[in-house]
Amino acid sequence: MNLLGIIDEIEKVDPDFQDRISPRRAAIKNITSFGSKVAVAALPFALGSLMKKAYGQTATPSVNDVLNYALKLEYLEAAFYNAGVASNITFSATEKSYLVTIQGHENAHVAFLKSVLGSAAVAQNTQGANGTYDFTAGGAFNDVLTNADTFFAVAQAFEDTGVRAYKGQAGFLVGNQTVLTAALDIHSVEARHASAIRQIRRARGASGTKPWVVGANDTGIAAVNNNYAGEDNVLQGGVTITSLNGVNGNISAAAATGAFDEPLTSAQVVALVAPFGVK
Amino acid sequence: MKTETQFENADANMARRSFLRYAGAGVAAVGLLSAASCSKDKNNPHTTNGLDIGATGDLAILNYAYALEQLEAAFYINVAAHMYSGASSEEIALLTDIRDHEVAHREFFKTALSTNAIKALTPNFSSIDFSDRAKVLAAAKAFEDTGVSAYNGAGYLLKSAEYLLLAGKIVSVEARHASYIRNLISPNSFADSTVIDSNGMDKPQSIAQVLTIANGFLTTKVSATNYGYKAY
Secondary structure, three states: OOHHHHHHHHHHHOOOHHHHHOOHHHHHHHHHHHOOHHHHHOHHHHHHHHHHHHHOOOOOOOHHHHHHHHHHHHHHHHHHHHHHHHOOOOOOHHHHHHHHHHHHHHHHHHHHHHHHHHHHOOOHHHOOEOOEOOOOOOOOOOOOOOOHHHHHHHHHHHHHHHHHHHHHHHHHHOOOHHHHHHHHHHHHHHHHHHHHHHHHHHHOOOOOOOOOOOOOOOOOOHHHHHHHOOOOOOEEOOEEHHHOEOOOOEOOHHHHHHOOOOOOOHHHHHHHHHHHOOO | OOOOOHHHHHOOOOOOHHHHHHHHHHHHHHHHHHHHHHHHOOOOOHHHHEEEOOOOOHHHHHHHHHHHHHHHHHHHHHHHHOOOOOOOHHHHHHHHHHHHHHHHHHHHHHHHHHHHOOOOOOEOOOOOOOOOHHHHHHHHHHHHHHHHHHHHHHHHHOOOHHHHHHHHHHHHHHHHHHHHHHHHHOOOOOOOOOOEOOOOOEOOOOHHHHHHHHHOOEOOEEEEHHHOEOOO
16 A cells, blocks of 8 residues: 555645644654554554544534434434325335334434433424425425325435434444444434335336445436435545455445445535425 | 365455455464463364454454454355345345445455454354245345344444444445345335334344354354353
8 A cells, every 4th residue: 555645646636635634644654664564454444544534524513412413304304204104195005104114213213312302302393494394395306295206216315314414423422332322223224214215216117226325326316416425435444445356356336335325424414404494 | 364264265266365465464463362362261262163353442343343244245145156046136136236245344344454354254054045035035134134233232332433434334234235135025124123122223232142143154153252252
């Protein structure tokens, strides 16, 4: 691994990179000059850590901040499925059963987060206009509550984004066994939902949609491009997954991106759900 | 660093180059790890057919994940290589995708852990009839659900936010797999009460619970002595 070469490459696209990592740059040079095998072996993770320090979030939210952020997203999801199940959209029996299952979970997540937050919980009636969301997102999905395909498209975006949102917060909960484990336990359920909605969409004819996220926006819906920004990443912990050996040749970009879901920062997610009325 | 095992033979052309790049540096570190775990229990026969994830810390948890990913990858390699009859082209394509994901996870951990990685495990799938669709899917469901519960249950043991994020990137994919496999077996079982509690949350499992299950499919028994679990 030519670490200094990588840094030079980064500097070509980000002239401020040295400032971002300084004085870590000097530290890296020292590591490489040691010639220490152990240090070199540890580098894939170490490099990733450095990149996080250079580009990661700086402000650290409190545990309640994280939980209220999650609660706002769960309010939205619960309201969305409540509206969908109550709508006049014609769903198949199987589709309806999936939606009722997910609806139950999202409402349970709301109840759970409210119970954990107690009086610190943000109220739903502070969201949307008088607590009412705009599931059309300002007209981008005008027939969301009358057209099953549109409904599932928005559902998929919500679920995939929800997975990304929880994932982006886990790092703020390191060391908090109770809250971190709860967040992880919700995170994976959102992923089960996301997969299930994707299975429905695939069965309905969205043949390019798999239960997992392949590449960047694989939904076929340009309006949700930003919900999938960065999902085409193939660099994990300093390891380029597509340079690893797979079953037949190198691991493909499709497998590399499908195998790892990417996080979103709270700022990214807030921007994504704002058109739906989340404040 | 001899790694001639059934597992390696199942995909013999895989993953040697990246490993060997660091193999020279690996001898000392892995030797130390083995010595350390041996000294804690001189009767532990792990040197012949078992191993321990090592001293308490992030590397042990990452090796725990690596062990599970090895098992999953080996399972799906077997599934794809001996596809049961009656599989739809859809099933074959998506099960092959899952295989490739698990191989990516395995190879990622192997490369990232480099000299700190546990050795290649030898699986034992003699209890699984790979020609029987129902049995294969039942096993797949068990592997995926166990994987999800393992990551969820061990996440809090990670001290590094970066490692936690990497685990998070993987566990949601395992959950996507579980959801697909479960619905293949029975529609709308993607998140049923066998794995989800009344709060709509996945039920996590401890290292001991997970390794007890995993060791049922391993010739190389995996222990986590420092986390309160011995395979012997």
